[in-house]
Amino acid sequence: MPSDQQTRSLGSVGIWAPSSLWAQEGDRLPDAVAEVAELGFGAVWLGNGPDMLDLAARALAATERITVATGIVNIWVHRSAAVAGAFHQAEKQHPGRLLLGLGNGPRDAAQWAMSPYRELTQYLDQLDAAGVPAEARVLAAVGPRMLALSAARSRGAHPFLITPEHTASARTALGQGHLLAPEQKVVLEADPSTARAVARQALDFYLSKRGYATNLRRLGFTDDDLADGGSDRMVDATVAWGDPDTVLARITEHHQAGADHVAIQLLTWQTDTPDRTQRRLPRAEYRRLAEALASRDWN
Secondary structure, three states: OOOOHOOOOOOOOOEEHHHHHHHHOOHHHHHHHHHHHHHOEEEEEEOOOHHHHHHHHHHHHHHHOEEEEEEEEEOOOOHHHHHHHHHHHHHHHOOOOEEEEOOOOOHHHHHHOOOOOHHHHHHHHHHOOOOOOHHHHHHHHHHOOHHHHHHHOOOOOOOOOOOHHHHHHHHHHHHHOOOEOOOOEOOOOOHHHHHHHHHHHHHHHHHHHHHHHHHHHOOOOHHHHOOOOOOOHHHHHHHEEHHHHHHHHHHHHHHHHOOOOOEEEEOOOOOOOOOOOOOOOOEEEHHHHHHHOOOOOOO
16 A cells, blocks of 8 residues: 655545535534544545635644645636645644645636636645645546646645546646645445446536546546446446445555545435435444555554
């Protein structure tokens, strides 16, 4: 398993979940973060959301060791001054434990004509001026241009919705010495039809977005693969499903391809509540995966 000095603060496997699920824990959030740490995961990743910086502060206060990473701060929504202020506050209280994942997320129609690459570069300039060091941030990068920017202006890359084959090409693009921390979607379900149905619930949002669709086509998937919730081929390539040993095999593929850390997003069946108030972090699944990880002496 990876043992490079730069990865020790993250460990080899972490837990990724949308900010909405962390927020849904309410007063239970510190307990949830503490359990993730006790289970041996090296980091918690907070998906994009309007309150993610506040959630990050609460998550940092829940333990004394686990890294809290943002996956990602949306540069179109979160002002660089607010991000820099949150970072410096975290450094005072929990030095070295906040990793800023930054990137292009959903934006308003008025921003569509603006260049995401140029805006991200200017955002990084603003963080530089505010004293946020490059080693404290990673970029959401999949394509060659963003991967090059990740290597030049940050600690590394946090690719989302990719495959182990992409991890191998990303490592080549980044070179050695830069953090590569891909997100991997997981369904702990051995029945193929059920597992793929759960996966498609989560993938549906992304397949309709131009940026994600472009990246998937770059990985060799066709329009037919992206239609109707995704082909079996595309689902199986981007979502690891099965028993814990099968899932660990996919995580191992990422590490063998050059990943330093894999951020696991565990997917479960979503109930049909409009505001998703019945959804919770899948803590039972975290425990199942942690047990399998412990048997292999990860982290």
